[in-house]
Amino acid sequence: MTAVWVAAALVLIGAIAWARCVRSPRPPPLPEAWRAMVRALPQACCVPDTLQARYEQRAEAFLRDKRFVGCNGLVVSDQMRVTVAGFAALLSLRDEATNFPAVRSVLLYPAAFLVRHDEPDEFGLVDDEPVEQIGESWQGDRIVLSWEDVEAALAGDAVNVAIHELAHQLDDEQPWSDGAPAMADYTRWSAVMQREYERLRRHRRPPVLDPYGAESPGEFFGVVSEAFFQRPVELRRHHAELYALLSDYYRLDPATHPPQWLPAA
Numbered sequence: 652m653t654a655v656w657v658a659a660a661l662v663l664i665g666a667i668a669w670a671r672c673v674r675s676p677r678p679p680p681l682p683e684a685w686r687a688m689v690r691a692l693p694q695a696c697c698v699p700d701t702l703q704a705r706y707e708q709r710a711e712a713f714l715r716d717k718r719f720v721g722c723n724g725l726v727v728s729d730q731m732r733v734t735v736a737g738f739a740a741l742l743s744l745r746d747e748a749t750n751f752p753a754v755r756s757v758l759l760y761p762a763a764f765l766v767r768h769d770e771p772d773e774f775g776l777v778d779d780e781p782v783e784q785i786g787e788s789w790q791g792d793r794i795v796l797s798w799e800d801v802e803a804a805l806a807g808d809a810v811n812v813a814i815h816e817l818a819h820q821l822d823d824e825q826p827w828s829d830g831a832p833a834m835a836d837y838t839r840w841s842a843v844m845q846r847e848y849e850r851l852r853r854h855r856r857p858p859v860l861d862p863y864g865a866e867s868p869g870e871f872f873g874v875v876s877e878a879f880f881q882r883p884v885e886l887r888r889h890h891a892e893l894y895a896l897l898s899d900y901y902r903l904d905p906a907t908h909p910p911q912w913l914p915a916a
């Protein structure tokens with residue numbers, strides 16, 4: 652791996668959410684209605700028949716093993732649980748994929764939430780002003796999501812905060828968080844990702860990728876994973892090599908079977 656992908660790390664720790672969270676009970680045994688919901692996830696239309704059973708099993712495992720917590724008064728519904736589990740399953744279709752072992756909880760807020768970071772920035776300064784976030788990924792613990800923004804992704808928004816934060820968790824399964832999830836051979840991954848990362852950093856108005864991806868290799872992996880599921884046709888057109896890399900990694904081809912978005916709620 653090249654130095655930049657090894658050295659640049661994303662650390663999202665020390666966050667304090669300004670809200671009171673209430674544990675929701677574990678979901679009941681999964682009914683057929685759940686299977687219908689997980690199959691109905693717009694982004695799941697690209698799951699081939701050969702991977703359909705695995706997709707449902709991975710979603711079921713996520714639902715079984717993770718605790719969902721409603722925050723700021725949000726009552727977590729089955730649809731919310733199944734939607735997040737479906738996104739987790741979409742990122743876990745590789746033979747060797749694990750069930751996000753570090754994630755114990757999924758915290759859901761009704762909408763964007765305020766967070767105070769007490770970690771010093773690159774200049775050693777601590778800014779104690781709360782900032783608004785739509786999602787967070789805590790290493791070795793949890794992901795935090797704004798449900799309003801998860802719903803926007805179901806309706807076709809270019810941002811998919813669930814995919815983004817779960818991609819960070821895949822990244823964090825390595826000892827280093829550098830935009831490179833676990834895999835046997837990094838030769839192709841490092842070459843393509845570094846080339847595309849540098850391209851995004853140079854581009855003032857990128858046509859597909861969120862400029863936020865230029866923040867670090869870790870954020871780049873989150874942003875390109877979002878684009879892969881939310882704007883697959885455009886990603887393939889403008890970044891064919893990157894699209895092919897992600898298609899091989901996630902074992903999906905969403906540009907060939909693009910999502911039919913749900914009407915916005």
Ligand SMILES: [Zn+2]
Nearest residue numbers: 815819870873
């Ligand atoms: Zn991020």
